Amino acid sequence: MAGNASPRCGDFKTSYAADTTIFQTPLSRYATLSGIALMALAPLSFAGFEPVSDYAIALLIQIGYLGVAALGLNILVGFTGQISLGHSAFFGFGAFASAWLNNSFGIPVVIAMPLAGLMTTAVGMVFGIPAARIKGLYLAIATLASQFILQDFFSRADWFTGGTAGALAEPFSLFGWKLGGDREYFYVVLVTVVLLYLAAANLMRSRDGRALVAVRDHYLSAEVMGVNLTKYRILSFGISSFYAGIGGALFAHYLQFVSVEGFDLLLSVQFLGMIIIGGLGSVAGTLMGTAFMVLLPELMGGIIGALQQTDWGNIPAVTQGLAFLKQAAIGLAIVLFLIFEPDGLAHRWQLIKSYWRLYPFSY
Amino acid sequence: MNDSLLLQLIVNGLILGTLYGVVAMCFTLIYKASQVVNFAQGEFLLIGAWVCWWVLTDLGLPFWLGFPVTLVFMMAFGIILQVVVLRPMIGEPIISVIMVTIGLSIFFQSTMKWIFGVIVQPFPPIFETQSVSILGLNVQPAYLMSLFVSLVIMGGFAVFFKYSKLGLAMRATAFNQQVAQSLGISVQKMFALSWAISAMVSALAGVVFGIVNGVSSALSLFGIKVFPAVILGGLDSIVGAIVGGLIIGLLENIAQYVDGEWLNIGNLYNIAPLYVLVIILMIRPYGLFGTEKIERL
Numbered sequence: 001m002a003g004n005a006s007p008r009c010g011d012f013k014t015s016y017a018a019d020t021t022i023f024q025t026p027l028s029r030y031a032t033l034s035g036i037a038l039m040a041l042a043p044l045s046f047a048g049f050e051p052v053s054d055y056a057i058a059l060l061i062q063i064g065y066l067g068v069a070a071l072g073l074n075i076l077v078g079f080t081g082q083i084s085l086g087h088s089a090f091f092g093f094g095a096f097a098s099a100w101l102n103n104s105f106g107i108p109v110v111i112a113m114p115l116a117g118l119m120t121t122a123v124g125m126v127f128g129i130p131a132a133r134i135k136g137l138y139l140a141i142a143t144l145a146s147q148f149i150l151q152d153f154f155s156r157a158d159w160f161t162g163g164t165a166g167a168l169a170e171p172f173s174l175f176g177w178k179l180g181g182d183r184e185y186f187y188v189v190l191v192t193v194v195l196l197y198l199a200a201a202n203l204m205r206s207r208d209g210r211a212l213v214a215v216r217d218h219y220l221s222a223e224v225m226g227v228n229l230t231k232y233r234i235l236s237f238g239i240s241s242f243y244a245g246i247g248g249a250l251f252a253h254y255l256q257f258v259s260v261e262g263f264d265l266l267l268s269v270q271f272l273g274m275i276i277i278g279g280l281g282s283v284a285g286t287l288m289g290t291a292f293m294v295l296l297p298e299l300m301g302g303i304i305g306a307l308q309q310t311d312w313g314n315i316p317a318v319t320q321g322l323a324f325l326k327q328a329a330i331g332l333a334i335v336l337f338l339i340f341e342p343d344g345l346a347h348r349w350q351l352i353k354s355y356w357r358l359y360p361f362s363y
Numbered sequence: 364m365n366d367s368l369l370l371q372l373i374v375n376g377l378i379l380g381t382l383y384g385v386v387a388m389c390f391t392l393i394y395k396a397s398q399v400v401n402f403a404q405g406e407f408l409l410i411g412a413w414v415c416w417w418v419l420t421d422l423g424l425p426f427w428l429g430f431p432v433t434l435v436f437m438m439a440f441g442i443i444l445q446v447v448v449l450r451p452m453i454g455e456p457i458i459s460v461i462m463v464t465i466g467l468s469i470f471f472q473s474t475m476k477w478i479f480g481v482i483v484q485p486f487p488p489i490f491e492t493q494s495v496s497i498l499g500l501n502v503q504p505a506y507l508m509s510l511f512v513s514l515v516i517m518g519g520f521a522v523f524f525k526y527s528k529l530g531l532a533m534r535a536t537a538f539n540q541q542v543a544q545s546l547g548i549s550v551q552k553m554f555a556l557s558w559a560i561s562a563m564v565s566a567l568a569g570v571v572f573g574i575v576n577g578v579s580s581a582l583s584l585f586g587i588k589v590f591p592a593v594i595l596g597g598l599d600s601i602v603g604a605i606v607g608g609l610i611i612g613l614l615e616n617i618a619q620y621v622d623g624e625w626l627n628i629g630n631l632y633n634i635a636p637l638y639v640l641v642i643i644l645m646i647r648p649y650g651l652f653g654t655e656k657i658e659r660l
Contacts, residue, residue, distance in 0.1 A: 083458050085465075130641065134648050136457050137400045141590050142644045145637040148587070152634045220658070269465050276462055317477075324477035331470030338463050339451050 020205040039190055043183035057182045059294060064189035065250035067290040068196050070274040071283065072243025075200060077272070078281035079209070080236035081216030082131055083140040086147035087271045090127075090241045092154060092263030094120040094248025096161045099169035099258050109172050109253055117245040123150075124241020125234050132230040135219070147265055154260045166259040169252040189250055193287075196243060201283045203239070212236055216281075266327070273334045278344050285346025292345065296333060297326035365624065372616040378506045380612020381513035385568045386585050387592040387604035388520060389561040395537040395599050396557035399449055399460055403468035404565060405586020410471060411437050411566020412573035412582055413479050419487050426487075433570065434563050441562030442555045449558070450551070472583050483579040486570075509571040516564055517605060524601075533557060537599075591636040594643055597653020606651065611636050 013019045023029035043057055073087045098116035101107045107115065127150075130142040154161045161167055171178055172188050203209045214222035215232050223229050252258045270293055278289020301322060308319055318325065341348060386404060393401045414436055418429040448467065452460050524530040535543040536553040544550050569582055592611045596603025618635035622628055649655045 077458065081458075083461065130644055134644055137461060138594075138644055138648050140400070140458075140461055141594060142641055144587070144590065145640045148637050149634065149641075152630060156628070156630070266469065269469055272462055272465070276459075280458075321477040324473040327473035328470050328477065331466045331468070331473065334466030335448060335463055335470065338455075338459050338466070339448070342455065342459060 022201045022205070036190075036194060040187070043186045054182060057186055059298065061182060061186055061189050061254055063287070063291050063294050064186075064193045065247045065254065066271075066274070066294060067247075067287045068193055068250065069244045069247030070271050070278070070290045071197060071200055071286045072240040072247070073271050074275040074278070074280065074283070074286045075203070075212070075243065076236050076240035078275055078279075079204065079216060080212045080233065081219075082128075082135065082233060082236060083137070084143045084237075084240065085140055085265070085268050085272070086127065086143040086145075086150065087240070087244055088263045088265070088267035089147045089150035089154075090120050090124050090244035091248040091251070091267070091271075092258075093123055093150060093241075094245025095169075095252035095258045095263075096154065096167055096248075097245065098249035099167040099252050100160055102170050103168070109170055110174055113246060113249040113253070116249040117242045120245025120248070121238045121242040124244070125238040128234045128237025128241075131233040131237060135233075144265075147268055151263060154263065161258070161260055164260060166257055167252075169256050169258060171256055172253045185254055189254070192246065192250060196246065197283060197287070200243075204283070208232070208235070213281075269334070270330060273330060273337075276334060276344060277337050279346030280344065282344065282346035285344050285349075288345040288349070292333075293330070296329055300326055300329055369620055372620050373613065374502065375506075376613040376616030377609065378510050378612075379615070380609035381510055381517075381605075382568050382572060382608070383585075383588060383592050383612050384605040384608025385513045385516055386565055386589050387596065387608045388517070388601055389565045389568075390589050390593050391596075391599065391601055391604040392557050393561045394593075395601075396533060397445070397449065397554045399452075400457075400464065401561070402461065402464040402586060403471060404561075404589055405583035406468050406471040406475070407437070407441075407562050407565035408569030408572065408585050409475055409580065409582040410440065410569075411562070412569035412578045413475055415566070415570045416484055416486060416573060416578045417479075420484075430570065433566055437562040437566040438559045441559040444562070445555045445558035450554070468583070468586060472580060476580055479578075481580060483577040483581075485577045486574045503575060505571070505575045509575065512567065512571055516567070520601065529556070588636065591640040591643075593650075594640055594648075595650055597650030599654060600650070600652035603650055603652030611639075614639060 023032065039060070042060065069087065069091045072090075073084060076082050076084050076087075094116045097119045098109070098112045101112040101115055101119075102109055127143070127146040131139055134142060155164065157163075172185060204213070211222070211227045211232050212235075214225065214227050215229060215236075219229055274289040274293045275286055276289070277292050278287065279285030304318060304322055304325075337344065386408065389407070390401055390404045393399055393404075411433060415429060415433040418424050418432050419426060422429070424432065444467070448463060449460075452463055524534055532543070532548045533553050533556065535546065535548055536550050540550050543553070568585070569578075572582060572585075588611065589608075592607035593604055594607070595610060596605070596607030614636060615632055619632040622631035643650065
């Protein structure tokens with residue numbers, strides 16, 4: 001549509017290729033590419049450019065590895081319509097698996113990370129077996145149980161997780177070149193994020209991706225049309241666990257230490273919050289939701305920290321209970337988004353885009 | 364073998380089981396009436412126990428006065444929660460409804476931690492004697508009270524639903540909302556009422572548990588423990604909830620006994636009900652007493 005003087009109004013697609021394209025307009029393709037390029041430049045510091053602070057890099061890395069895991073959950077929940085309350089357990093499993101493969105067998109981290117993803121896939125498919133028989137809220141409860149069962153496994157499997165002591169993970173290295181620092185590791189995360197997001201966007205254009213969406217939209221019709229429900233439900237759990245495992249492995253080699261604590265129900269709920277706030281069934285929205293979920297507590301901490309400097313802002317009840325307030329804000333954000341913006345940030349973004357595309361007309 | 368320990372654990376299991384049964388009943392009540400799976404059920408116990416604790420210690424009210432105050436507060440809380448948060452969710456997909464209650468659960472849990480701290484706070488003593496001996500077993504009077512209160516609640520529920528007009532209206536709403544509405548029953552009121560009753564009775568269970576073990580954020584664990592009970596009994600069966608609660612309470616304590624005597628795995632107490640839950644979901648998702656959903660094209 002570039003070069004067409006009149007603004008686009010509505011989606012008029014004349015070919016299947018146009019319907020399944022990832023980027024609807026050339027502009028969005030270039031915007032995405034330049035966004036990636038900008039990200040690639042972020043850790044560098046040129047003369048004249050203020051270097052992006054270490055704090056911002058750390059946040060971006062966090063958004064990266066959580067975003068990968070959240071995308072897996074979005075494939076499961078947003079695209080296939082299955083509910084999982086145990087995603088953080090798979091995230092944790094990936095973290096431990098990567099550290100374990102590296103520590104016990106000396107497998108280089110580059111290879112250990114995808115292998116950890118595959119191990120998590122296997123575990124996820126085992127815990128996805130109930131999905132073959134049950135769905136909806138029963139599945140939610142079954143995955144809740146798997147969350148606690150896996151957490152219990154982490155705390156008692158000393159050979160795998162190091163028990164209560166936790167596991168050490170080697171820093172990432174490529175052909176003997178160590179990527180220890182945040183600024184170097186950022187590129188590892190960036191490459192992984194770009195690859196996996198591209199893979200997910202492409203998955204949704206494929207036959208299997210359409211089958212997943214069919215299972216979500218009307219599983220009876222899907223089955224009548226020849227979609228194997230059991231296969232695709234378990235496959236969806238597998239894919240989602242793979243993403244969780246890779247995200248966990250990124251997390252493990254970033255922190256270089258994996259503790260048994262932390263992969264709890266709250267993190268699972270946070271993952272669900274990310275995809276709800278971002279938009280269920282939206283690949284790009286997942287990243288927005290993750291950024292929101294990561295930045296919200298940071299922003300709160302920043303605001304309260306700034307208020308503390310002033311005379312009237314130093315309320316001990318607020319500053320001491322900040323950790324709980326951050327948690328409460330996460331819960332509140334999920335509730336408010338579900339009531340007022342159930343389609344998430346991705347939907348809001350679409351509305352803003354179409355508003356400006358058609359400006360000054362309303363539609 | 365340690366017979367007296369086993370007996371003690373079974374008695375504990377029965378008493379805890381009745382409490383689980385009561386909470387499971389409250390959960391089922393909400394599910395039956397408004398088709399909402401309440402992941403924040405444990406927080407009802409938590410809030411109820413903390414409010415009662417606050418009224419008794421900080422305001423210094425006697426128990427007979429402080430307890431009704433708590434109940435009134437919880438009734439208002441349940442109604443407000445239903446009207447403000449859950450009513451806009453009617454007709455939304457199931458994942459949204461589940462996530463709203465999970466979000467509420469996180470919100471209330473952390474707010475309670477923020478207000479009251481994370482330290483276990485004991486209730487002011489309500490009974491003079493520390494333990495009563497029944498058949499050679501030491502039983503705390505609070506446990507006895509808990510058993511008694513639970514049985515009274517269960518009986519009260521039975522009478523309420525069977526004989527009162529309001530109970531009949533609630534059953535009609537649970538059976539079919541459209542038909543109930545066409546007969547002049549305010550479905551909205553019934554929804555709010557079910558949340559109010561559920562919050563009140565849950566708070567009562569929370570207070571009873573708090574009297575025995577002290578009040579802490581551990582109370583919200585009830586919200587998780589209730590799932591094995593309701594799934595075992597059948598999600599939409601009140602009788603099933605009670606039976607499921609009893610079985611899970613017993614199972615926990617027997618698991619603890621088996622664990623302590625032979626297996627030495629540790630933590631089996633907490634994790635055994637969840638294995639049972641998964642197994643039931645795999646072989647009989649509608650539980651012992653629930654209605655089996657048959658899907659037809």
